Amino acid sequence: xxxxxxxxLNWRRTTKKFDPTRKxxxxxxxxxxxxxxxxxxxxxxxxxxxxxxDSQEARERMASTFTSTFEFNKPHVFDATYFIxxxxxxxxxxxxxxxxxxxxxxxxxxxxxxxxxxxxSFFFAEMNTxxxxxxxxxxxxxxxxxxxxxxxxxxxxxxxxTPIEGLDTDRVNEEFREELDGxxxxxxxxxxxxxADDHNATLxxxxxxxxxxxxxx
Ligand SMILES: Cc1cc2nc3c(=O)[nH]c(=O)nc-3n(C[C@H](O)[C@H](O)[C@H](O)COP(=O)(O)O)c2cc1C
Numbered sequence: 001x002x003x004x005x006x007x008x009l010n011w012r013r014t015t016k017k018f019d020p021t022r023k024x025x026x027x028x029x030x031x032x033x034x035x036x037x038x039x040x041x042x043x044x045x046x047x048x049x050x051x052x053x054d055s056q057e058a059r060e061r062m063a064s065t066f067t068s069t070f071e072f073n074k075p076h077v078f079d080a081t082y083f084i085x086x087x088x089x090x091x092x093x094x095x096x097x098x099x100x101x102x103x104x105x106x107x108x109x110x111x112x113x114x115x116x117x118x119x120x121s122f123f124f125a126e127m128n129t130x131x132x133x134x135x136x137x138x139x140x141x142x143x144x145x146x147x148x149x150x151x152x153x154x155x156x157x158x159x160x161x162t163p164i165e166g167l168d169t170d171r172v173n174e175e176f177r178e179e180l181d182g183x184x185x186x187x188x189x190x191x192x193x194x195x196a197d198d199h200n201a202t203l204x205x206x207x208x209x210x211x212x213x214x215x216x217x
Pocket of ligand 1: 014016
């Protein structure tokens, strides 16, 4: 099948080794961040927060969270141009949704006098909140929409990336507690350009066959 979307998606590969001499431009980073911000989410909840690790000091802090289990992901902290923490809100509340409603008023989507109506869809968040106020299953699902959107955007920009769940999440969340501000990070994204020695860059793409994943009725 040939189509530029399919070409983009076939082009992208998870990078196993980044080339530290090639840098993603600030302009491309900003396109990526804007694409992430524009990601859709249930009831427009946007229950996410992103921490871009850029400075040497922040990289060293990130590197310090790795223990032997996920050592294979550690070089990306220094070799990728940016290492981005993806956080979700584990306890999404009406107060969090108020920012969404008020932004909808600011953006001209909702009239100020209809502010209360703007909260009608919040029942969806309540449906996805357990007896302890935990919304993780739901908010984490929203965050992964942003992750998928980021991966596609990067493919279009011909920028390499590695989505990373291989993190010592307790240590990451402790180290970046202040920056994450109550959001939980279970996944990160390294972006940059792959090294000439990256074995994964030339392996054929492999996916389950269409008839194994799809039913048309
Ligand atoms: C949510 C998520 C977490 C992942 N975590 C890691 C990881 O910690 N380290 C790694 O090298 N690859 C990681 N991967 C990459 C997958 O192994 C990879 O996407 C998959 O094998 C398909 O290969 P491709 O991305 O090259 O098409 C992750 C991918 C996703 C989507």
